[in-house]
Amino acid sequence: MDGTEAVHSYIESKFMHLNPMQRKAVFATEGPLLILAGAGSGKTTVLINRIYNLLKYGCASDCEEFPRQFSDAELEIIKNGQVEADCLCALNPVEPWQLLAITFTNKAAGELESRLESMLGEAALDIWACTFHSACVRILRRNADALGYSTGFTIYDTSDSLAVMKQIVKEMDLDDKFYAPKSLLAEISRAKDARLSPAEYRRQAGFSSDLYHSKVAEVYEKYTDVLKKADAMDFDDLILNTVNLLDYNEDIRNYWQNRFRYILVDEYQDTNNLQYLLVSLLTNRENNICVVGDDDQSIYKFRGATIENILSFESHFTECRTIRLEQNYRSVGHILNAANSVISNNLERKGKTLWTAKSDGSPVELYVADNEREEAQYIASVIINGYGRGENWRDYAVLYRMNAQSNSIEYALKSHNIPYRIVGGTRFFDRAEVKDILAYLCVISTPNDDLRLRRIINVPARGIGLKSVETATEIANENDLPLFDVISHAMSYEELSRSAVRMKEFANMIDELRDYAVTSSPDELYDLLIEKTGYIKTLEEKNSLEDQSRIENVKELKSSILGYMNDSGDTSLEGYLANVALYSDLDNYDSDADAVTLMTMHSSKGLEFPYVFIAGMEETVFPGIRAIGEASEMEEERRLCYVAITRAMKELRLIAARQRMLFGRTNCNRVSRFVDEIPENDIKKNVPKGYGYSEPSSSTVFPGGSKYSSPVSESAYKVKAPALKKEEPLPELELGDSVRHTAFGEGVVIKMTPMGGDYLLEINFSDKGVKKLMLKSAARYIQKI
């Protein structure tokens, strides 16, 4: 055995907890590498171990010939795997700060960071584990001056951009039906993704001489001007500007290329064109770029992701190696078969078949409910039964296509007292009240933030109307002054006389807060802000149910401030605001809370649960109506289905409703085609007898019409799980009864909660404390005394 072989086998011995393919991915450190990682194939583990290998052994595992000659004694040490071998086998090990690991969400970045930290300790903190956007922000905070921005530039989120766009549409006197601000933003986003400057866009629009596009060109120019003037970048700008920065400045490009010896990109199938450009500009001459992705899990085409990036990685980066991770460690055989079989109907894919060493498990179950209410009841009853058997609430997830579907499910869970939590929907930082307070903080921090100033100048109402604000804005524009200056000198402008006093009062308050901010921490500023503006007080006076939750949210913002100061050790207001701009709700999601999770299939990507329900398995719902008849859209829906199915570890239940009320309309839909794409052997169809959808060969069309909404169909799932009706008093047990349990001894019933035809008992046992039991399952162990 020569030195090189010895080194390789020594390093290999350090990664024996990985499977051969995973190890291959860990060891291929040099040059471009594409890792096609199927769902649940342990790709994060691979990423972590790959980084560990780089830091520890550098490129040793991937060298054809180890450059150093070993003495016999050294060779012995390596062969015997003695601790000293670690140093001997290292070949140009990577410094933590030379690594860039890019993910899509803050949550994924955070997870990566914390896993690295527990493996490597302090050193891990120097690794750049961040999202595309935060990586760009870090680069731009150093070099934005080269583009004519200040390094303290502001980040506009989607609603800020929308506010700007609405203003522009108004100023240009465009019809907002034909030129909907949202579509305009989408069009601009597309232009930016194609890396078209406003001028280039105009040139292209000129060729087609079509009115719409030339108007859009004008809008694009204006929008760019407004943001530039405000020293602000929107989310696309963060990437576009970084791409431009690197492309046009050789020095800066060289600096960053030299700095990052190795780059890793996770979820590569979700990258757009700009992100691809960014990655190629950051990649150094050695082409040490490793991307991980799964073309079958690309579900974000609608926001610009192009599956093309992963499909053509091999041509983008020549001499690239490709490794497939196909062993799935998550799901049971039947579930995996179902997933494989569904996705095999797609044509546009690299091709990959997952396998598992696990047993078959139980087949996927299809339940056909009468309507969305019964669908929800069925879900609740299955969960309750599971809980009664000792499962945790957190082991269950309910996935759906649209947020609008969550309502009926929430209702059923609520009525059975099942704890649940919804992921997604309106994000915390998107809530109006939260944005208001943040806008105050922005205005305090940045005096020329006109956009945020306009938002809060009359919130809570202080008698400064829209008209006055518009007049002030005009004055500001004419004199090229920040709006705030005009407000604070409102007395000197005749046109503002009506609200001058109130404006002045407002400006004084902001000035006061600004002074205070200099000497105090953000949380103290928050307290004074709430007091001075009377924000919470105003809400309290209204005292409606929604205002109650608004107050909660505003208060919650203080926890967010304190949390940031705690985690980062940064006590600057600017730091907090910059952080918030790139923060989302998903980051808040903690899987520790014992509650059922409700979310869209999109949000579920990257997560796993022992028990999964997919609700709304009907044509027009899933696949959605827009995808039907559109081949490529249908493929995206199918990938979404694949993602959803592969979330499940042990049991997967699909639910279709014969009738569904959505947006106030009742529809009857066929069971989803995706159900038919699951092999008969892997699915158990649980369809109450006497209904249209039944045994294999027969039609899958639901007979429409009213006869099926008759009471006959009353809760068919109860046939399977005959249950006591909720109203029926239980003969044996009452609140306060003393009981003896075979395992827990004597106790008193302290609470009885009806749940899906059963009861959740809470019994205070004298020896074992309070236990929660389901009456039906516990009855045989309990005796009344």
Place this chain on the structure above:
DNA sequence: CGCACCACAATTTTT
């Protein structure tokens, strides 16, 4: 200027 009421539309979403 503020508030109440009515019309309208509504996949999916991270940053």
Place this chain on the structure above:
DNA sequence: TTGTGGTGCG
């Protein structure tokens, strides 16, 4: 069905 945005009145 639900939420939002625009209009009109006090």
